[in-house]
Amino acid sequence: MATQGFTAPIDSESKDLENNSDKATESLDNHNDEEKFEHDHPEEAAAEAEAQPKGPPPGGPPGGPPPNGGLQAWLQVLGSWCLFFNTWGLLNTFGVYQTYYASGAIFTASSSNISWIGSVQALALLLTGAFVGPVFDRGYFRYLLVGGGFLVVFGHMMLSLCHSLWQAVLAQGFCVGIGAGMLFVPAVAIMPTYFTTNLGLAIGIAASGSSMGGIIYPIMFYKLIPEVGFPWAVRILGFTVLATILVPITVMKMRVKPAKIRALFDPSAFTDGPYIWCVLTCTIGYIGLYVGIFYLSFFGQSTGTTDESLSFYLVPILNAASVLGRTVPNWISDKIGPLNVITPGALLMGVILLCNLGVHTSGGLIATVFFFGLFSGIFIALPPVLFVVLTKNKAVVGTRIGMGFAIMGCGVLIGGPAAGGILQHSANHQNWTGVWLLGGLCPLAAAVSFVLLRGKVGGFRPMVKV
Numbered sequence: 001m002a003t004q005g006f007t008a009p010i011d012s013e014s015k016d017l018e019n020n021s022d023k024a025t026e027s028l029d030n031h032n033d034e035e036k037f038e039h040d041h042p043e044e045a046a047a048e049a050e051a052q053p054k055g056p057p058p059g060g061p062p063g064g065p066p067p068n069g070g071l072q073a074w075l076q077v078l079g080s081w082c083l084f085f086n087t088w089g090l091l092n093t094f095g096v097y098q099t100y101y102a103s104g105a106i107f108t109a110s111s112s113n114i115s116w117i118g119s120v121q122a123l124a125l126l127l128t129g130a131f132v133g134p135v136f137d138r139g140y141f142r143y144l145l146v147g148g149g150f151l152v153v154f155g156h157m158m159l160s161l162c163h164s165l166w167q168a169v170l171a172q173g174f175c176v177g178i179g180a181g182m183l184f185v186p187a188v189a190i191m192p193t194y195f196t197t198n199l200g201l202a203i204g205i206a207a208s209g210s211s212m213g214g215i216i217y218p219i220m221f222y223k224l225i226p227e228v229g230f231p232w233a234v235r236i237l238g239f240t241v242l243a244t245i246l247v248p249i250t251v252m253k254m255r256v257k258p259a260k261i262r263a264l265f266d267p268s269a270f271t272d273g274p275y276i277w278c279v280l281t282c283t284i285g286y287i288g289l290y291v292g293i294f295y296l297s298f299f300g301q302s303t304g305t306t307d308e309s310l311s312f313y314l315v316p317i318l319n320a321a322s323v324l325g326r327t328v329p330n331w332i333s334d335k336i337g338p339l340n341v342i343t344p345g346a347l348l349m350g351v352i353l354l355c356n357l358g359v360h361t362s363g364g365l366i367a368t369v370f371f372f373g374l375f376s377g378i379f380i381a382l383p384p385v386l387f388v389v390l391t392k393n394k395a396v397v398g399t400r401i402g403m404g405f406a407i408m409g410c411g412v413l414i415g416g417p418a419a420g421g422i423l424q425h426s427a428n429h430q431n432w433t434g435v436w437l438l439g440g441l442c443p444l445a446a447a448v449s450f451v452l453l454r455g456k457v458g459g460f461r462p463m464v465k466v
Contacts, residue, residue: 066196072253073194073202079248080206083145083187086152086241087180089213091125092322094118095297095315096218097172102298106230109165111429112420115294117165119416120173121180122290126409128181130264130402136189137261141254144182149245151179156238160231183245186252193255204327207381211326214319222312262398269403275390277453279404282383285346285446286411289379291419291439292353292372293318299356299365299432306362317366318373325377330385337465338385339457343450345378350443356436379443383408390457415442 067073094117101107101114136144155175162168187206195202217237224233269275297314300306306314325345333341352372359365384401391400415438422434458466 066192066194066255068195068197075251076190076194076253077202077206079252080187080190080202081209081212082244082247083183084207084209085213085244086149087125087184087187088210089217090152090176090180090241091118091122092210092214092293092319093217093221093315094121095294095318096221096312098294099298099301099311100221100225100230101168102302106162107164107168110420111295111298111423112417113165115416115420117168117173118294119290119413120169121177122412123409124174124177125181125184126405126412128178129185130406132182132185133189133262133398133402134264136185137258139254139257141186141190141252142249144186145245145249145252148179148182149242149249151182152176152245153179153238153242155179156234156241160234160238187248190252190254204330207326208323211319211323214322215316218312218315218319222309260395262402263396264399264402266396266399266403268393268396269400272390272392274453274457275387275400275404277449277456278383278386278390279407281446281449281453282379282386282404283408283411284449285349285379285443286408287415287418288350288353288439288442288446289376290412290415291435291442292349292376294416295419295423295435295439296356296365296369296372299435300362302430303432305360305365310362310366314365314369318369318376321370321373322377322380325374326381327377329378330381333382333385335465337458338382338389339450339454339466342378342382342386343447343454345375345382346443346450347447349375349379350440350447352440353436353443354440356439357433415439 098111098114098118101109101117102111132144152175155171158171158175159168162171188203191202191206217240220237220240221233224236227233228236296318297311300314301308301311329341329345349372352368352375355368356365359368383404387401387404388394388397391397419435419438422438423429423431425431425434454460454466458464
């Protein structure tokens with residue numbers, strides 16, 4: 001019995017040695033054939049070598065598993081922080097631009113038309129991000145950093161020369177938006193190659209750059225305008241982008257290309273009922289989300305609820321509150337499930353926006369801005385977590401996230417211009433009741449839809465993690 005127990009491994013080992021010997025001989029023969037081909041056909045061999053993919057090797061990282069710490073790994077977090085600072089941080093600043101443009105200092109346009117600038121900017125970021133994923137997977141990481149950084153800086157320089165709405169749409173909407181989309185995906189995608197056990201912490205620290213950008217850039221803009229004027233204020237913001245973008249270009253390094261390049265489009269997504277349901281629900285919620293982001297600052301100034309100074313500071317207050325809304329709910333969702341967190345978040349966001357119907361003091365507006373920032377952070381941070389949870393085939397998660405955000409961009413495109421159009425439908429162009437009804441009812445409708453989705457996925461029992 002004992003002898004028989006060891007016979008199989010020994011025989012198996014002998015067969016493995018024979019197989020390895022055969023493979024080694026075959027590999028040597030192939031190597032000799034390759035050398036002969038290169039000697040006899042140098043032009044074809046050079047062309048074939050040029051066609052081989054460049055960049056980090058696919059599969060596992062050359063230096064072993066992710067380090068989960070150390071100087072090089074935390075430098076990637078610093079670089080990603082700067083990328084978030086100059087992507088979503090810039091987009092979160094648009095509320096102050098909406099207020100300033102509406103004053104007529106640069107050009108004359110309706111609130112609805114002005115909001116197209118911010119809507120196009122956000123949509124360009126989301127759509128570009130969906131296309132950038134496969135480019136990143138092919139190893140063109142540094143090209144994305146340099147190209148995206150150039151477009152964001154160039155867009156600011158061109159914006160400083162603008163004197164009409166269409167020029168601002170091209171410079172701030174398309175140019176800055178596309179550049180930000182090229183930077184956003186690398187900021188997230190680089191993290192899993194350096195962290196596994198500390199991944200949540202690393203991404204959370206990096207993502208805080210978006211809120212910090214939404215605090216610093218509006219204050220810079222407001223303080224610089226009276227000192228140097230709009231053109232130089234925007235140029236100084238552009239130089240700030242340039243200085244902070246040089247950090248990731250200098251310190252960030254791609255360790256490894258993904259073993260499989262993600263697809264741009266997953267047709268099976270449209271047959272996945274819960275996933276599509278979730279995407280459409282988030283799109284409806286995004287309509288209300290961007291009504292608040294674009295118009296809370298302008299609401300304070302145009303109604304006289306706040307003075308000019310405080311109206312500009314409402315945007316930093318909103319983004320400071322969103323720091324908690326973008327981090328703590330993700331941690332809670334690990335405990336009780338993302339649907340159980342985003343559903344009350346959407347409900348409370350809608351209620352807060354409706355509360356603006358009764359706001360007539362600066363203190364009341366500051367309170368609604370703060371709580372909107374807090375609960376809107378939930379709606380910004382959790383959709384990608386939901387997409388991961390609702391996608392059974394994890395091999396297509398990256399594609400599903402890109403598709404989801406591309407569709408949700410339609411909500412961004414609808415929210416700002418629709419609210420601006422409603423605002424104009426009154427004798428004095430102050431139909432704020434209609435604006436806040438649109439902004440509040442869309443998240444409430446999303447909350448109801450999330451409840452129904454939760455029932456379909458995990459039932460209606462209150463203590464189920466979904």
